[in-house]
Structure formats: C-alpha cells, structure tokens
Amino acid sequence: MSPQPSTPDLPSWLTWWQRPFPDANTLLLHGRHPALIDTGFVGHANETAAWARAHAGNIDLVVNTHWHSDHVGGNALLQAQGAAIAAGSPEADAITRRDPGCCAAEYLDQPVAPYTVDVPLDDRQVLRLGDAHWEVVRTPGHTPGHLALWQPEERLLVVGDALSDYDVGWVNLALDGPDAAGTALASLKQLADLDPRLILPSHGPIPTDPAAAFAAALRRAQRLVDDPAGAVWYGARRIFAFALMIRDGIPADEVEPYLHARAWLTDAARLLDVAPEALAAELVTTMLRSGAIVLRDGRLHAAVDHTSVAREALRVPYPRAWPAAEPR
Incomplete structure (x- = not known):
C-alpha cells in the first residue's frame, strides 16, 4: 500500500502511487483541500481509502479522469466517507441520469459500485486541489468524457489514459463512432502543445522524457486512425x-x-x-x-x-x- 519511490522532480505537496492493474495510478494532492485523482478498482476500494487516509486524513474531493472501472472503483466508499466526486461532461450528466450505459460497466462486464457526481467539470475550468490550482483540459477519445489536468506553475500534466510510457488508450469505435481514434489523436496533440515538464499517466511509470513519450504516443495514435x-x-x-x-x-x-x-x-x-x-x-x-x-x-x-x-x-x-x- 506504500507509494512508489519518490521522483525528485515531483513537488512535496503531491504523492504519486503507481499501481499495477487492475487499478489505475492514484495521485494525492496535499493541503487545505486534500484531493485524489482517480480511485482504482472496486475490488481494492478499502485499500485506496486507507492509503488516502494514512497520507492525508479526510479527502475533500475526488477527480476522475474518466469513468472506466479501474479509475472510479473507490468513488462510492470515499463518497460515503465525505468526499465529493468531480467528473467531466458528458459522463457526469450520464451518471446523474443513471444512464444504463454508465461507466460502460455492463458493456465491458467490469463492476463499478454506485456513486454520484457532485461537481461536473467543463473544459478550461480551474479547480483548487490541495493548495494548487489545476486547469481541466477536455481530452475525449478513450472515452467521450475523458479529461486531463494541467498545473501551469509546475508544468505538471495528468493525462489519464490518453498515453503512458508504453501505450495509448484504446478507443471504442462501436460505442463512440468511427471518428473516436481521430478524436483521441487530436486530444493528444492538444496535450503535447502544453509542453509539460512532467507527465503523470494512469498506468505505468512517470515517463523520463515527456517529449519522447508524446512523439511515441502520437505515432501509436496515428496507427489507430490509419488502421x-x-x-x-x-x-x-x-x-x-x-x-x-x-x-x-x-x-x-x-x-x-x-x-x-x-x-x-x-x-x-x-x-x-x-x-x-x-x-x-x-x-x-x-x-x-x-x-x-x-x-x-x-x-x-x-x-x-x-x-x-x-x-x-x-x-x-x-x-x-x-x-x-x-x-x-
């Protein structure tokens, strides 16, 4: 349950937990408004909540990069313990409507405990997480409501499943249409233009060379468009x-x-x-x-x-x- 060894370039007010599948990596932002970005898989919700409590006490806000099961599995438990949940549109709206397709849970046969969204997020909205301000960057493709988070002073970029050190997010051409791969590629280009100092992905380690990680991701994403x-x-x-x-x-x-x-x-x-x-x-x-x-x-x-x-x-x-x- 311990975080991975600290990365020297990470600010002290941020704790990074690199997790193996089926959990997404979890990011804890310390300060007056403790926040978590993503909460792992439902089967490890107790572990997620205990880790957060041990490192920060009560969590004020959970921000989901998107609604897949490996990112929202601790939402219900943390919400019951007092955390608010924030998520991007259109996923926040679908959760509120109790759309049967929420989280693609039934479609993918991936369980998600029921939760609600307290704070719907729009593109370029500014959030105070911990003691820092972060900007929401809408990045559809992997899912329609996928988002990234940008911290301009430290030039930190939380990318969700848009890319990792070894991969890009898969796209669902059946649910999201034939243009989903092109949409994901456009989102990647938007993120690359931010020129981050550090990329914080939802899976795998922090890339050592952000520019090289983006170059590789753009090639992979283009292949999904072409094929x-x-x-x-x-x-x-x-x-x-x-x-x-x-x-x-x-x-x-x-x-x-x-x-x-x-x-x-x-x-x-x-x-x-x-x-x-x-x-x-x-x-x-x-x-x-x-x-x-x-x-x-x-x-x-x-x-x-x-x-x-x-x-x-x-x-x-x-x-x-x-x-x-x-x-x-």
Missing part, C-alpha cells in the same frame, strides 16, 4: 485481458462461452465482419501465441503483472440497477 481494424483488435485484447485479471483467470473451457455473451465482442465482430464465435476463438489463439495470456492449471490468465481481486468484490449492481442519484 480501424487494428484499433478494434487492440481494444478487444485490452478488454479481454482485464476480464481475466479481475476474475483470477477463467476456466479454459468457459472462456469462449464467456466471450460469446459479451456485447463488446459482438460489436467488435460486426466491425470486423466476422462471426462472434470466430473472433472469440481467434482472440484466444492469438493472445496465447503472443504470450499476452497464459494457460495455467486449467485456467486462462492475463500475463501482465496485476493484483488479485476478491470474488465477492465483483458483486455490485450494473448501473441500470443503481439507486436514483440525489439532486445536486
């Missing part, structure tokens, strides 16, 4: 690996039936013009061949480093069954 089929495959691999992580693997003889029942796989098959059953079989075969997943003791597991999740932690309702949100 829509490749973008669909990329998303399918990421979603399937996450499913294996949070379930401690899936029995090998149950994997393809599990995939056949998933809306995201049906959509991917449609975009690729193949049968869902054929895509499921090919997805398993190619990921086994590449080493992205492994067969161990009769179960398929994600090969990437990740922490285990208690099975009972997955038993939270889909958003269609969430209680109505209280008026803001």
Whole structure:
C-alpha cells in the first residue's frame, strides 16, 4: 500500500502511487483541500481509502479522469466517507441520469459500485486541489468524457489514459463512432502543445522524457486512425485481458462461452465482419501465441503483472440497477 519511490522532480505537496492493474495510478494532492485523482478498482476500494487516509486524513474531493472501472472503483466508499466526486461532461450528466450505459460497466462486464457526481467539470475550468490550482483540459477519445489536468506553475500534466510510457488508450469505435481514434489523436496533440515538464499517466511509470513519450504516443495514435481494424483488435485484447485479471483467470473451457455473451465482442465482430464465435476463438489463439495470456492449471490468465481481486468484490449492481442519484 506504500507509494512508489519518490521522483525528485515531483513537488512535496503531491504523492504519486503507481499501481499495477487492475487499478489505475492514484495521485494525492496535499493541503487545505486534500484531493485524489482517480480511485482504482472496486475490488481494492478499502485499500485506496486507507492509503488516502494514512497520507492525508479526510479527502475533500475526488477527480476522475474518466469513468472506466479501474479509475472510479473507490468513488462510492470515499463518497460515503465525505468526499465529493468531480467528473467531466458528458459522463457526469450520464451518471446523474443513471444512464444504463454508465461507466460502460455492463458493456465491458467490469463492476463499478454506485456513486454520484457532485461537481461536473467543463473544459478550461480551474479547480483548487490541495493548495494548487489545476486547469481541466477536455481530452475525449478513450472515452467521450475523458479529461486531463494541467498545473501551469509546475508544468505538471495528468493525462489519464490518453498515453503512458508504453501505450495509448484504446478507443471504442462501436460505442463512440468511427471518428473516436481521430478524436483521441487530436486530444493528444492538444496535450503535447502544453509542453509539460512532467507527465503523470494512469498506468505505468512517470515517463523520463515527456517529449519522447508524446512523439511515441502520437505515432501509436496515428496507427489507430490509419488502421480501424487494428484499433478494434487492440481494444478487444485490452478488454479481454482485464476480464481475466479481475476474475483470477477463467476456466479454459468457459472462456469462449464467456466471450460469446459479451456485447463488446459482438460489436467488435460486426466491425470486423466476422462471426462472434470466430473472433472469440481467434482472440484466444492469438493472445496465447503472443504470450499476452497464459494457460495455467486449467485456467486462462492475463500475463501482465496485476493484483488479485476478491470474488465477492465483483458483486455490485450494473448501473441500470443503481439507486436514483440525489439532486445536486
């Protein structure tokens, strides 16, 4: 539960917690208004809240870069302990409406405990987090409501899943339309133009060379624009690996039936013009061949480093069954 070794270039009022999957990295901003940026996966909500309390006491505000399960999983618990939740539009509005598609939780089969958004965020809005002012930068692409946070005095840039030291965020061409990859590329260019001193990503380490990280990310994002089929495959691999992580693997003889029942796989098959059953079989075969997943003791597991999740932690309702949100 300890943060990673401190980076010399980070200001003292900021604590960085690099976390393995299925959690996003968590950022704590100290001061009179303690704030967290992202709260990890629901299966580790108690760990997130305990870590925040140990380092800062009560948290005033949680800011979500976007609503995927690995970023909002501690929201409900922290909100019950008194924190307000801030998120960008249109995701904040959908959460308030209790849209069944919230967090893409049911679509991706990734559980999210019910929460409400107290502070909807607009592009270029200024927030006081800890004792510093941060600017909201709307960066759609990975999700429609994805946002970054910019601290101009220190030139710190929280980028969410827009990029990491080794990757860019996958895009959902089925849910968000064929222009989603182009939108993500435009958001990356907008962030690169800020010329940050430090990039704080949601996954992986802090890049040692921000300019090089952006150059690599822009090349990767351009490939997703140029190769829509490749973008669909990329998303399918990421979603399937996450499913294996949070379930401690899936029995090998149950994997393809599990995939056949998933809306995201049906959509991917449609975009690729193949049968869902054929895509499921090919997805398993190619990921086994590449080493992205492994067969161990009769179960398929994600090969990437990740922490285990208690099975009972997955038993939270889909958003269609969430209680109505209280008026803001």
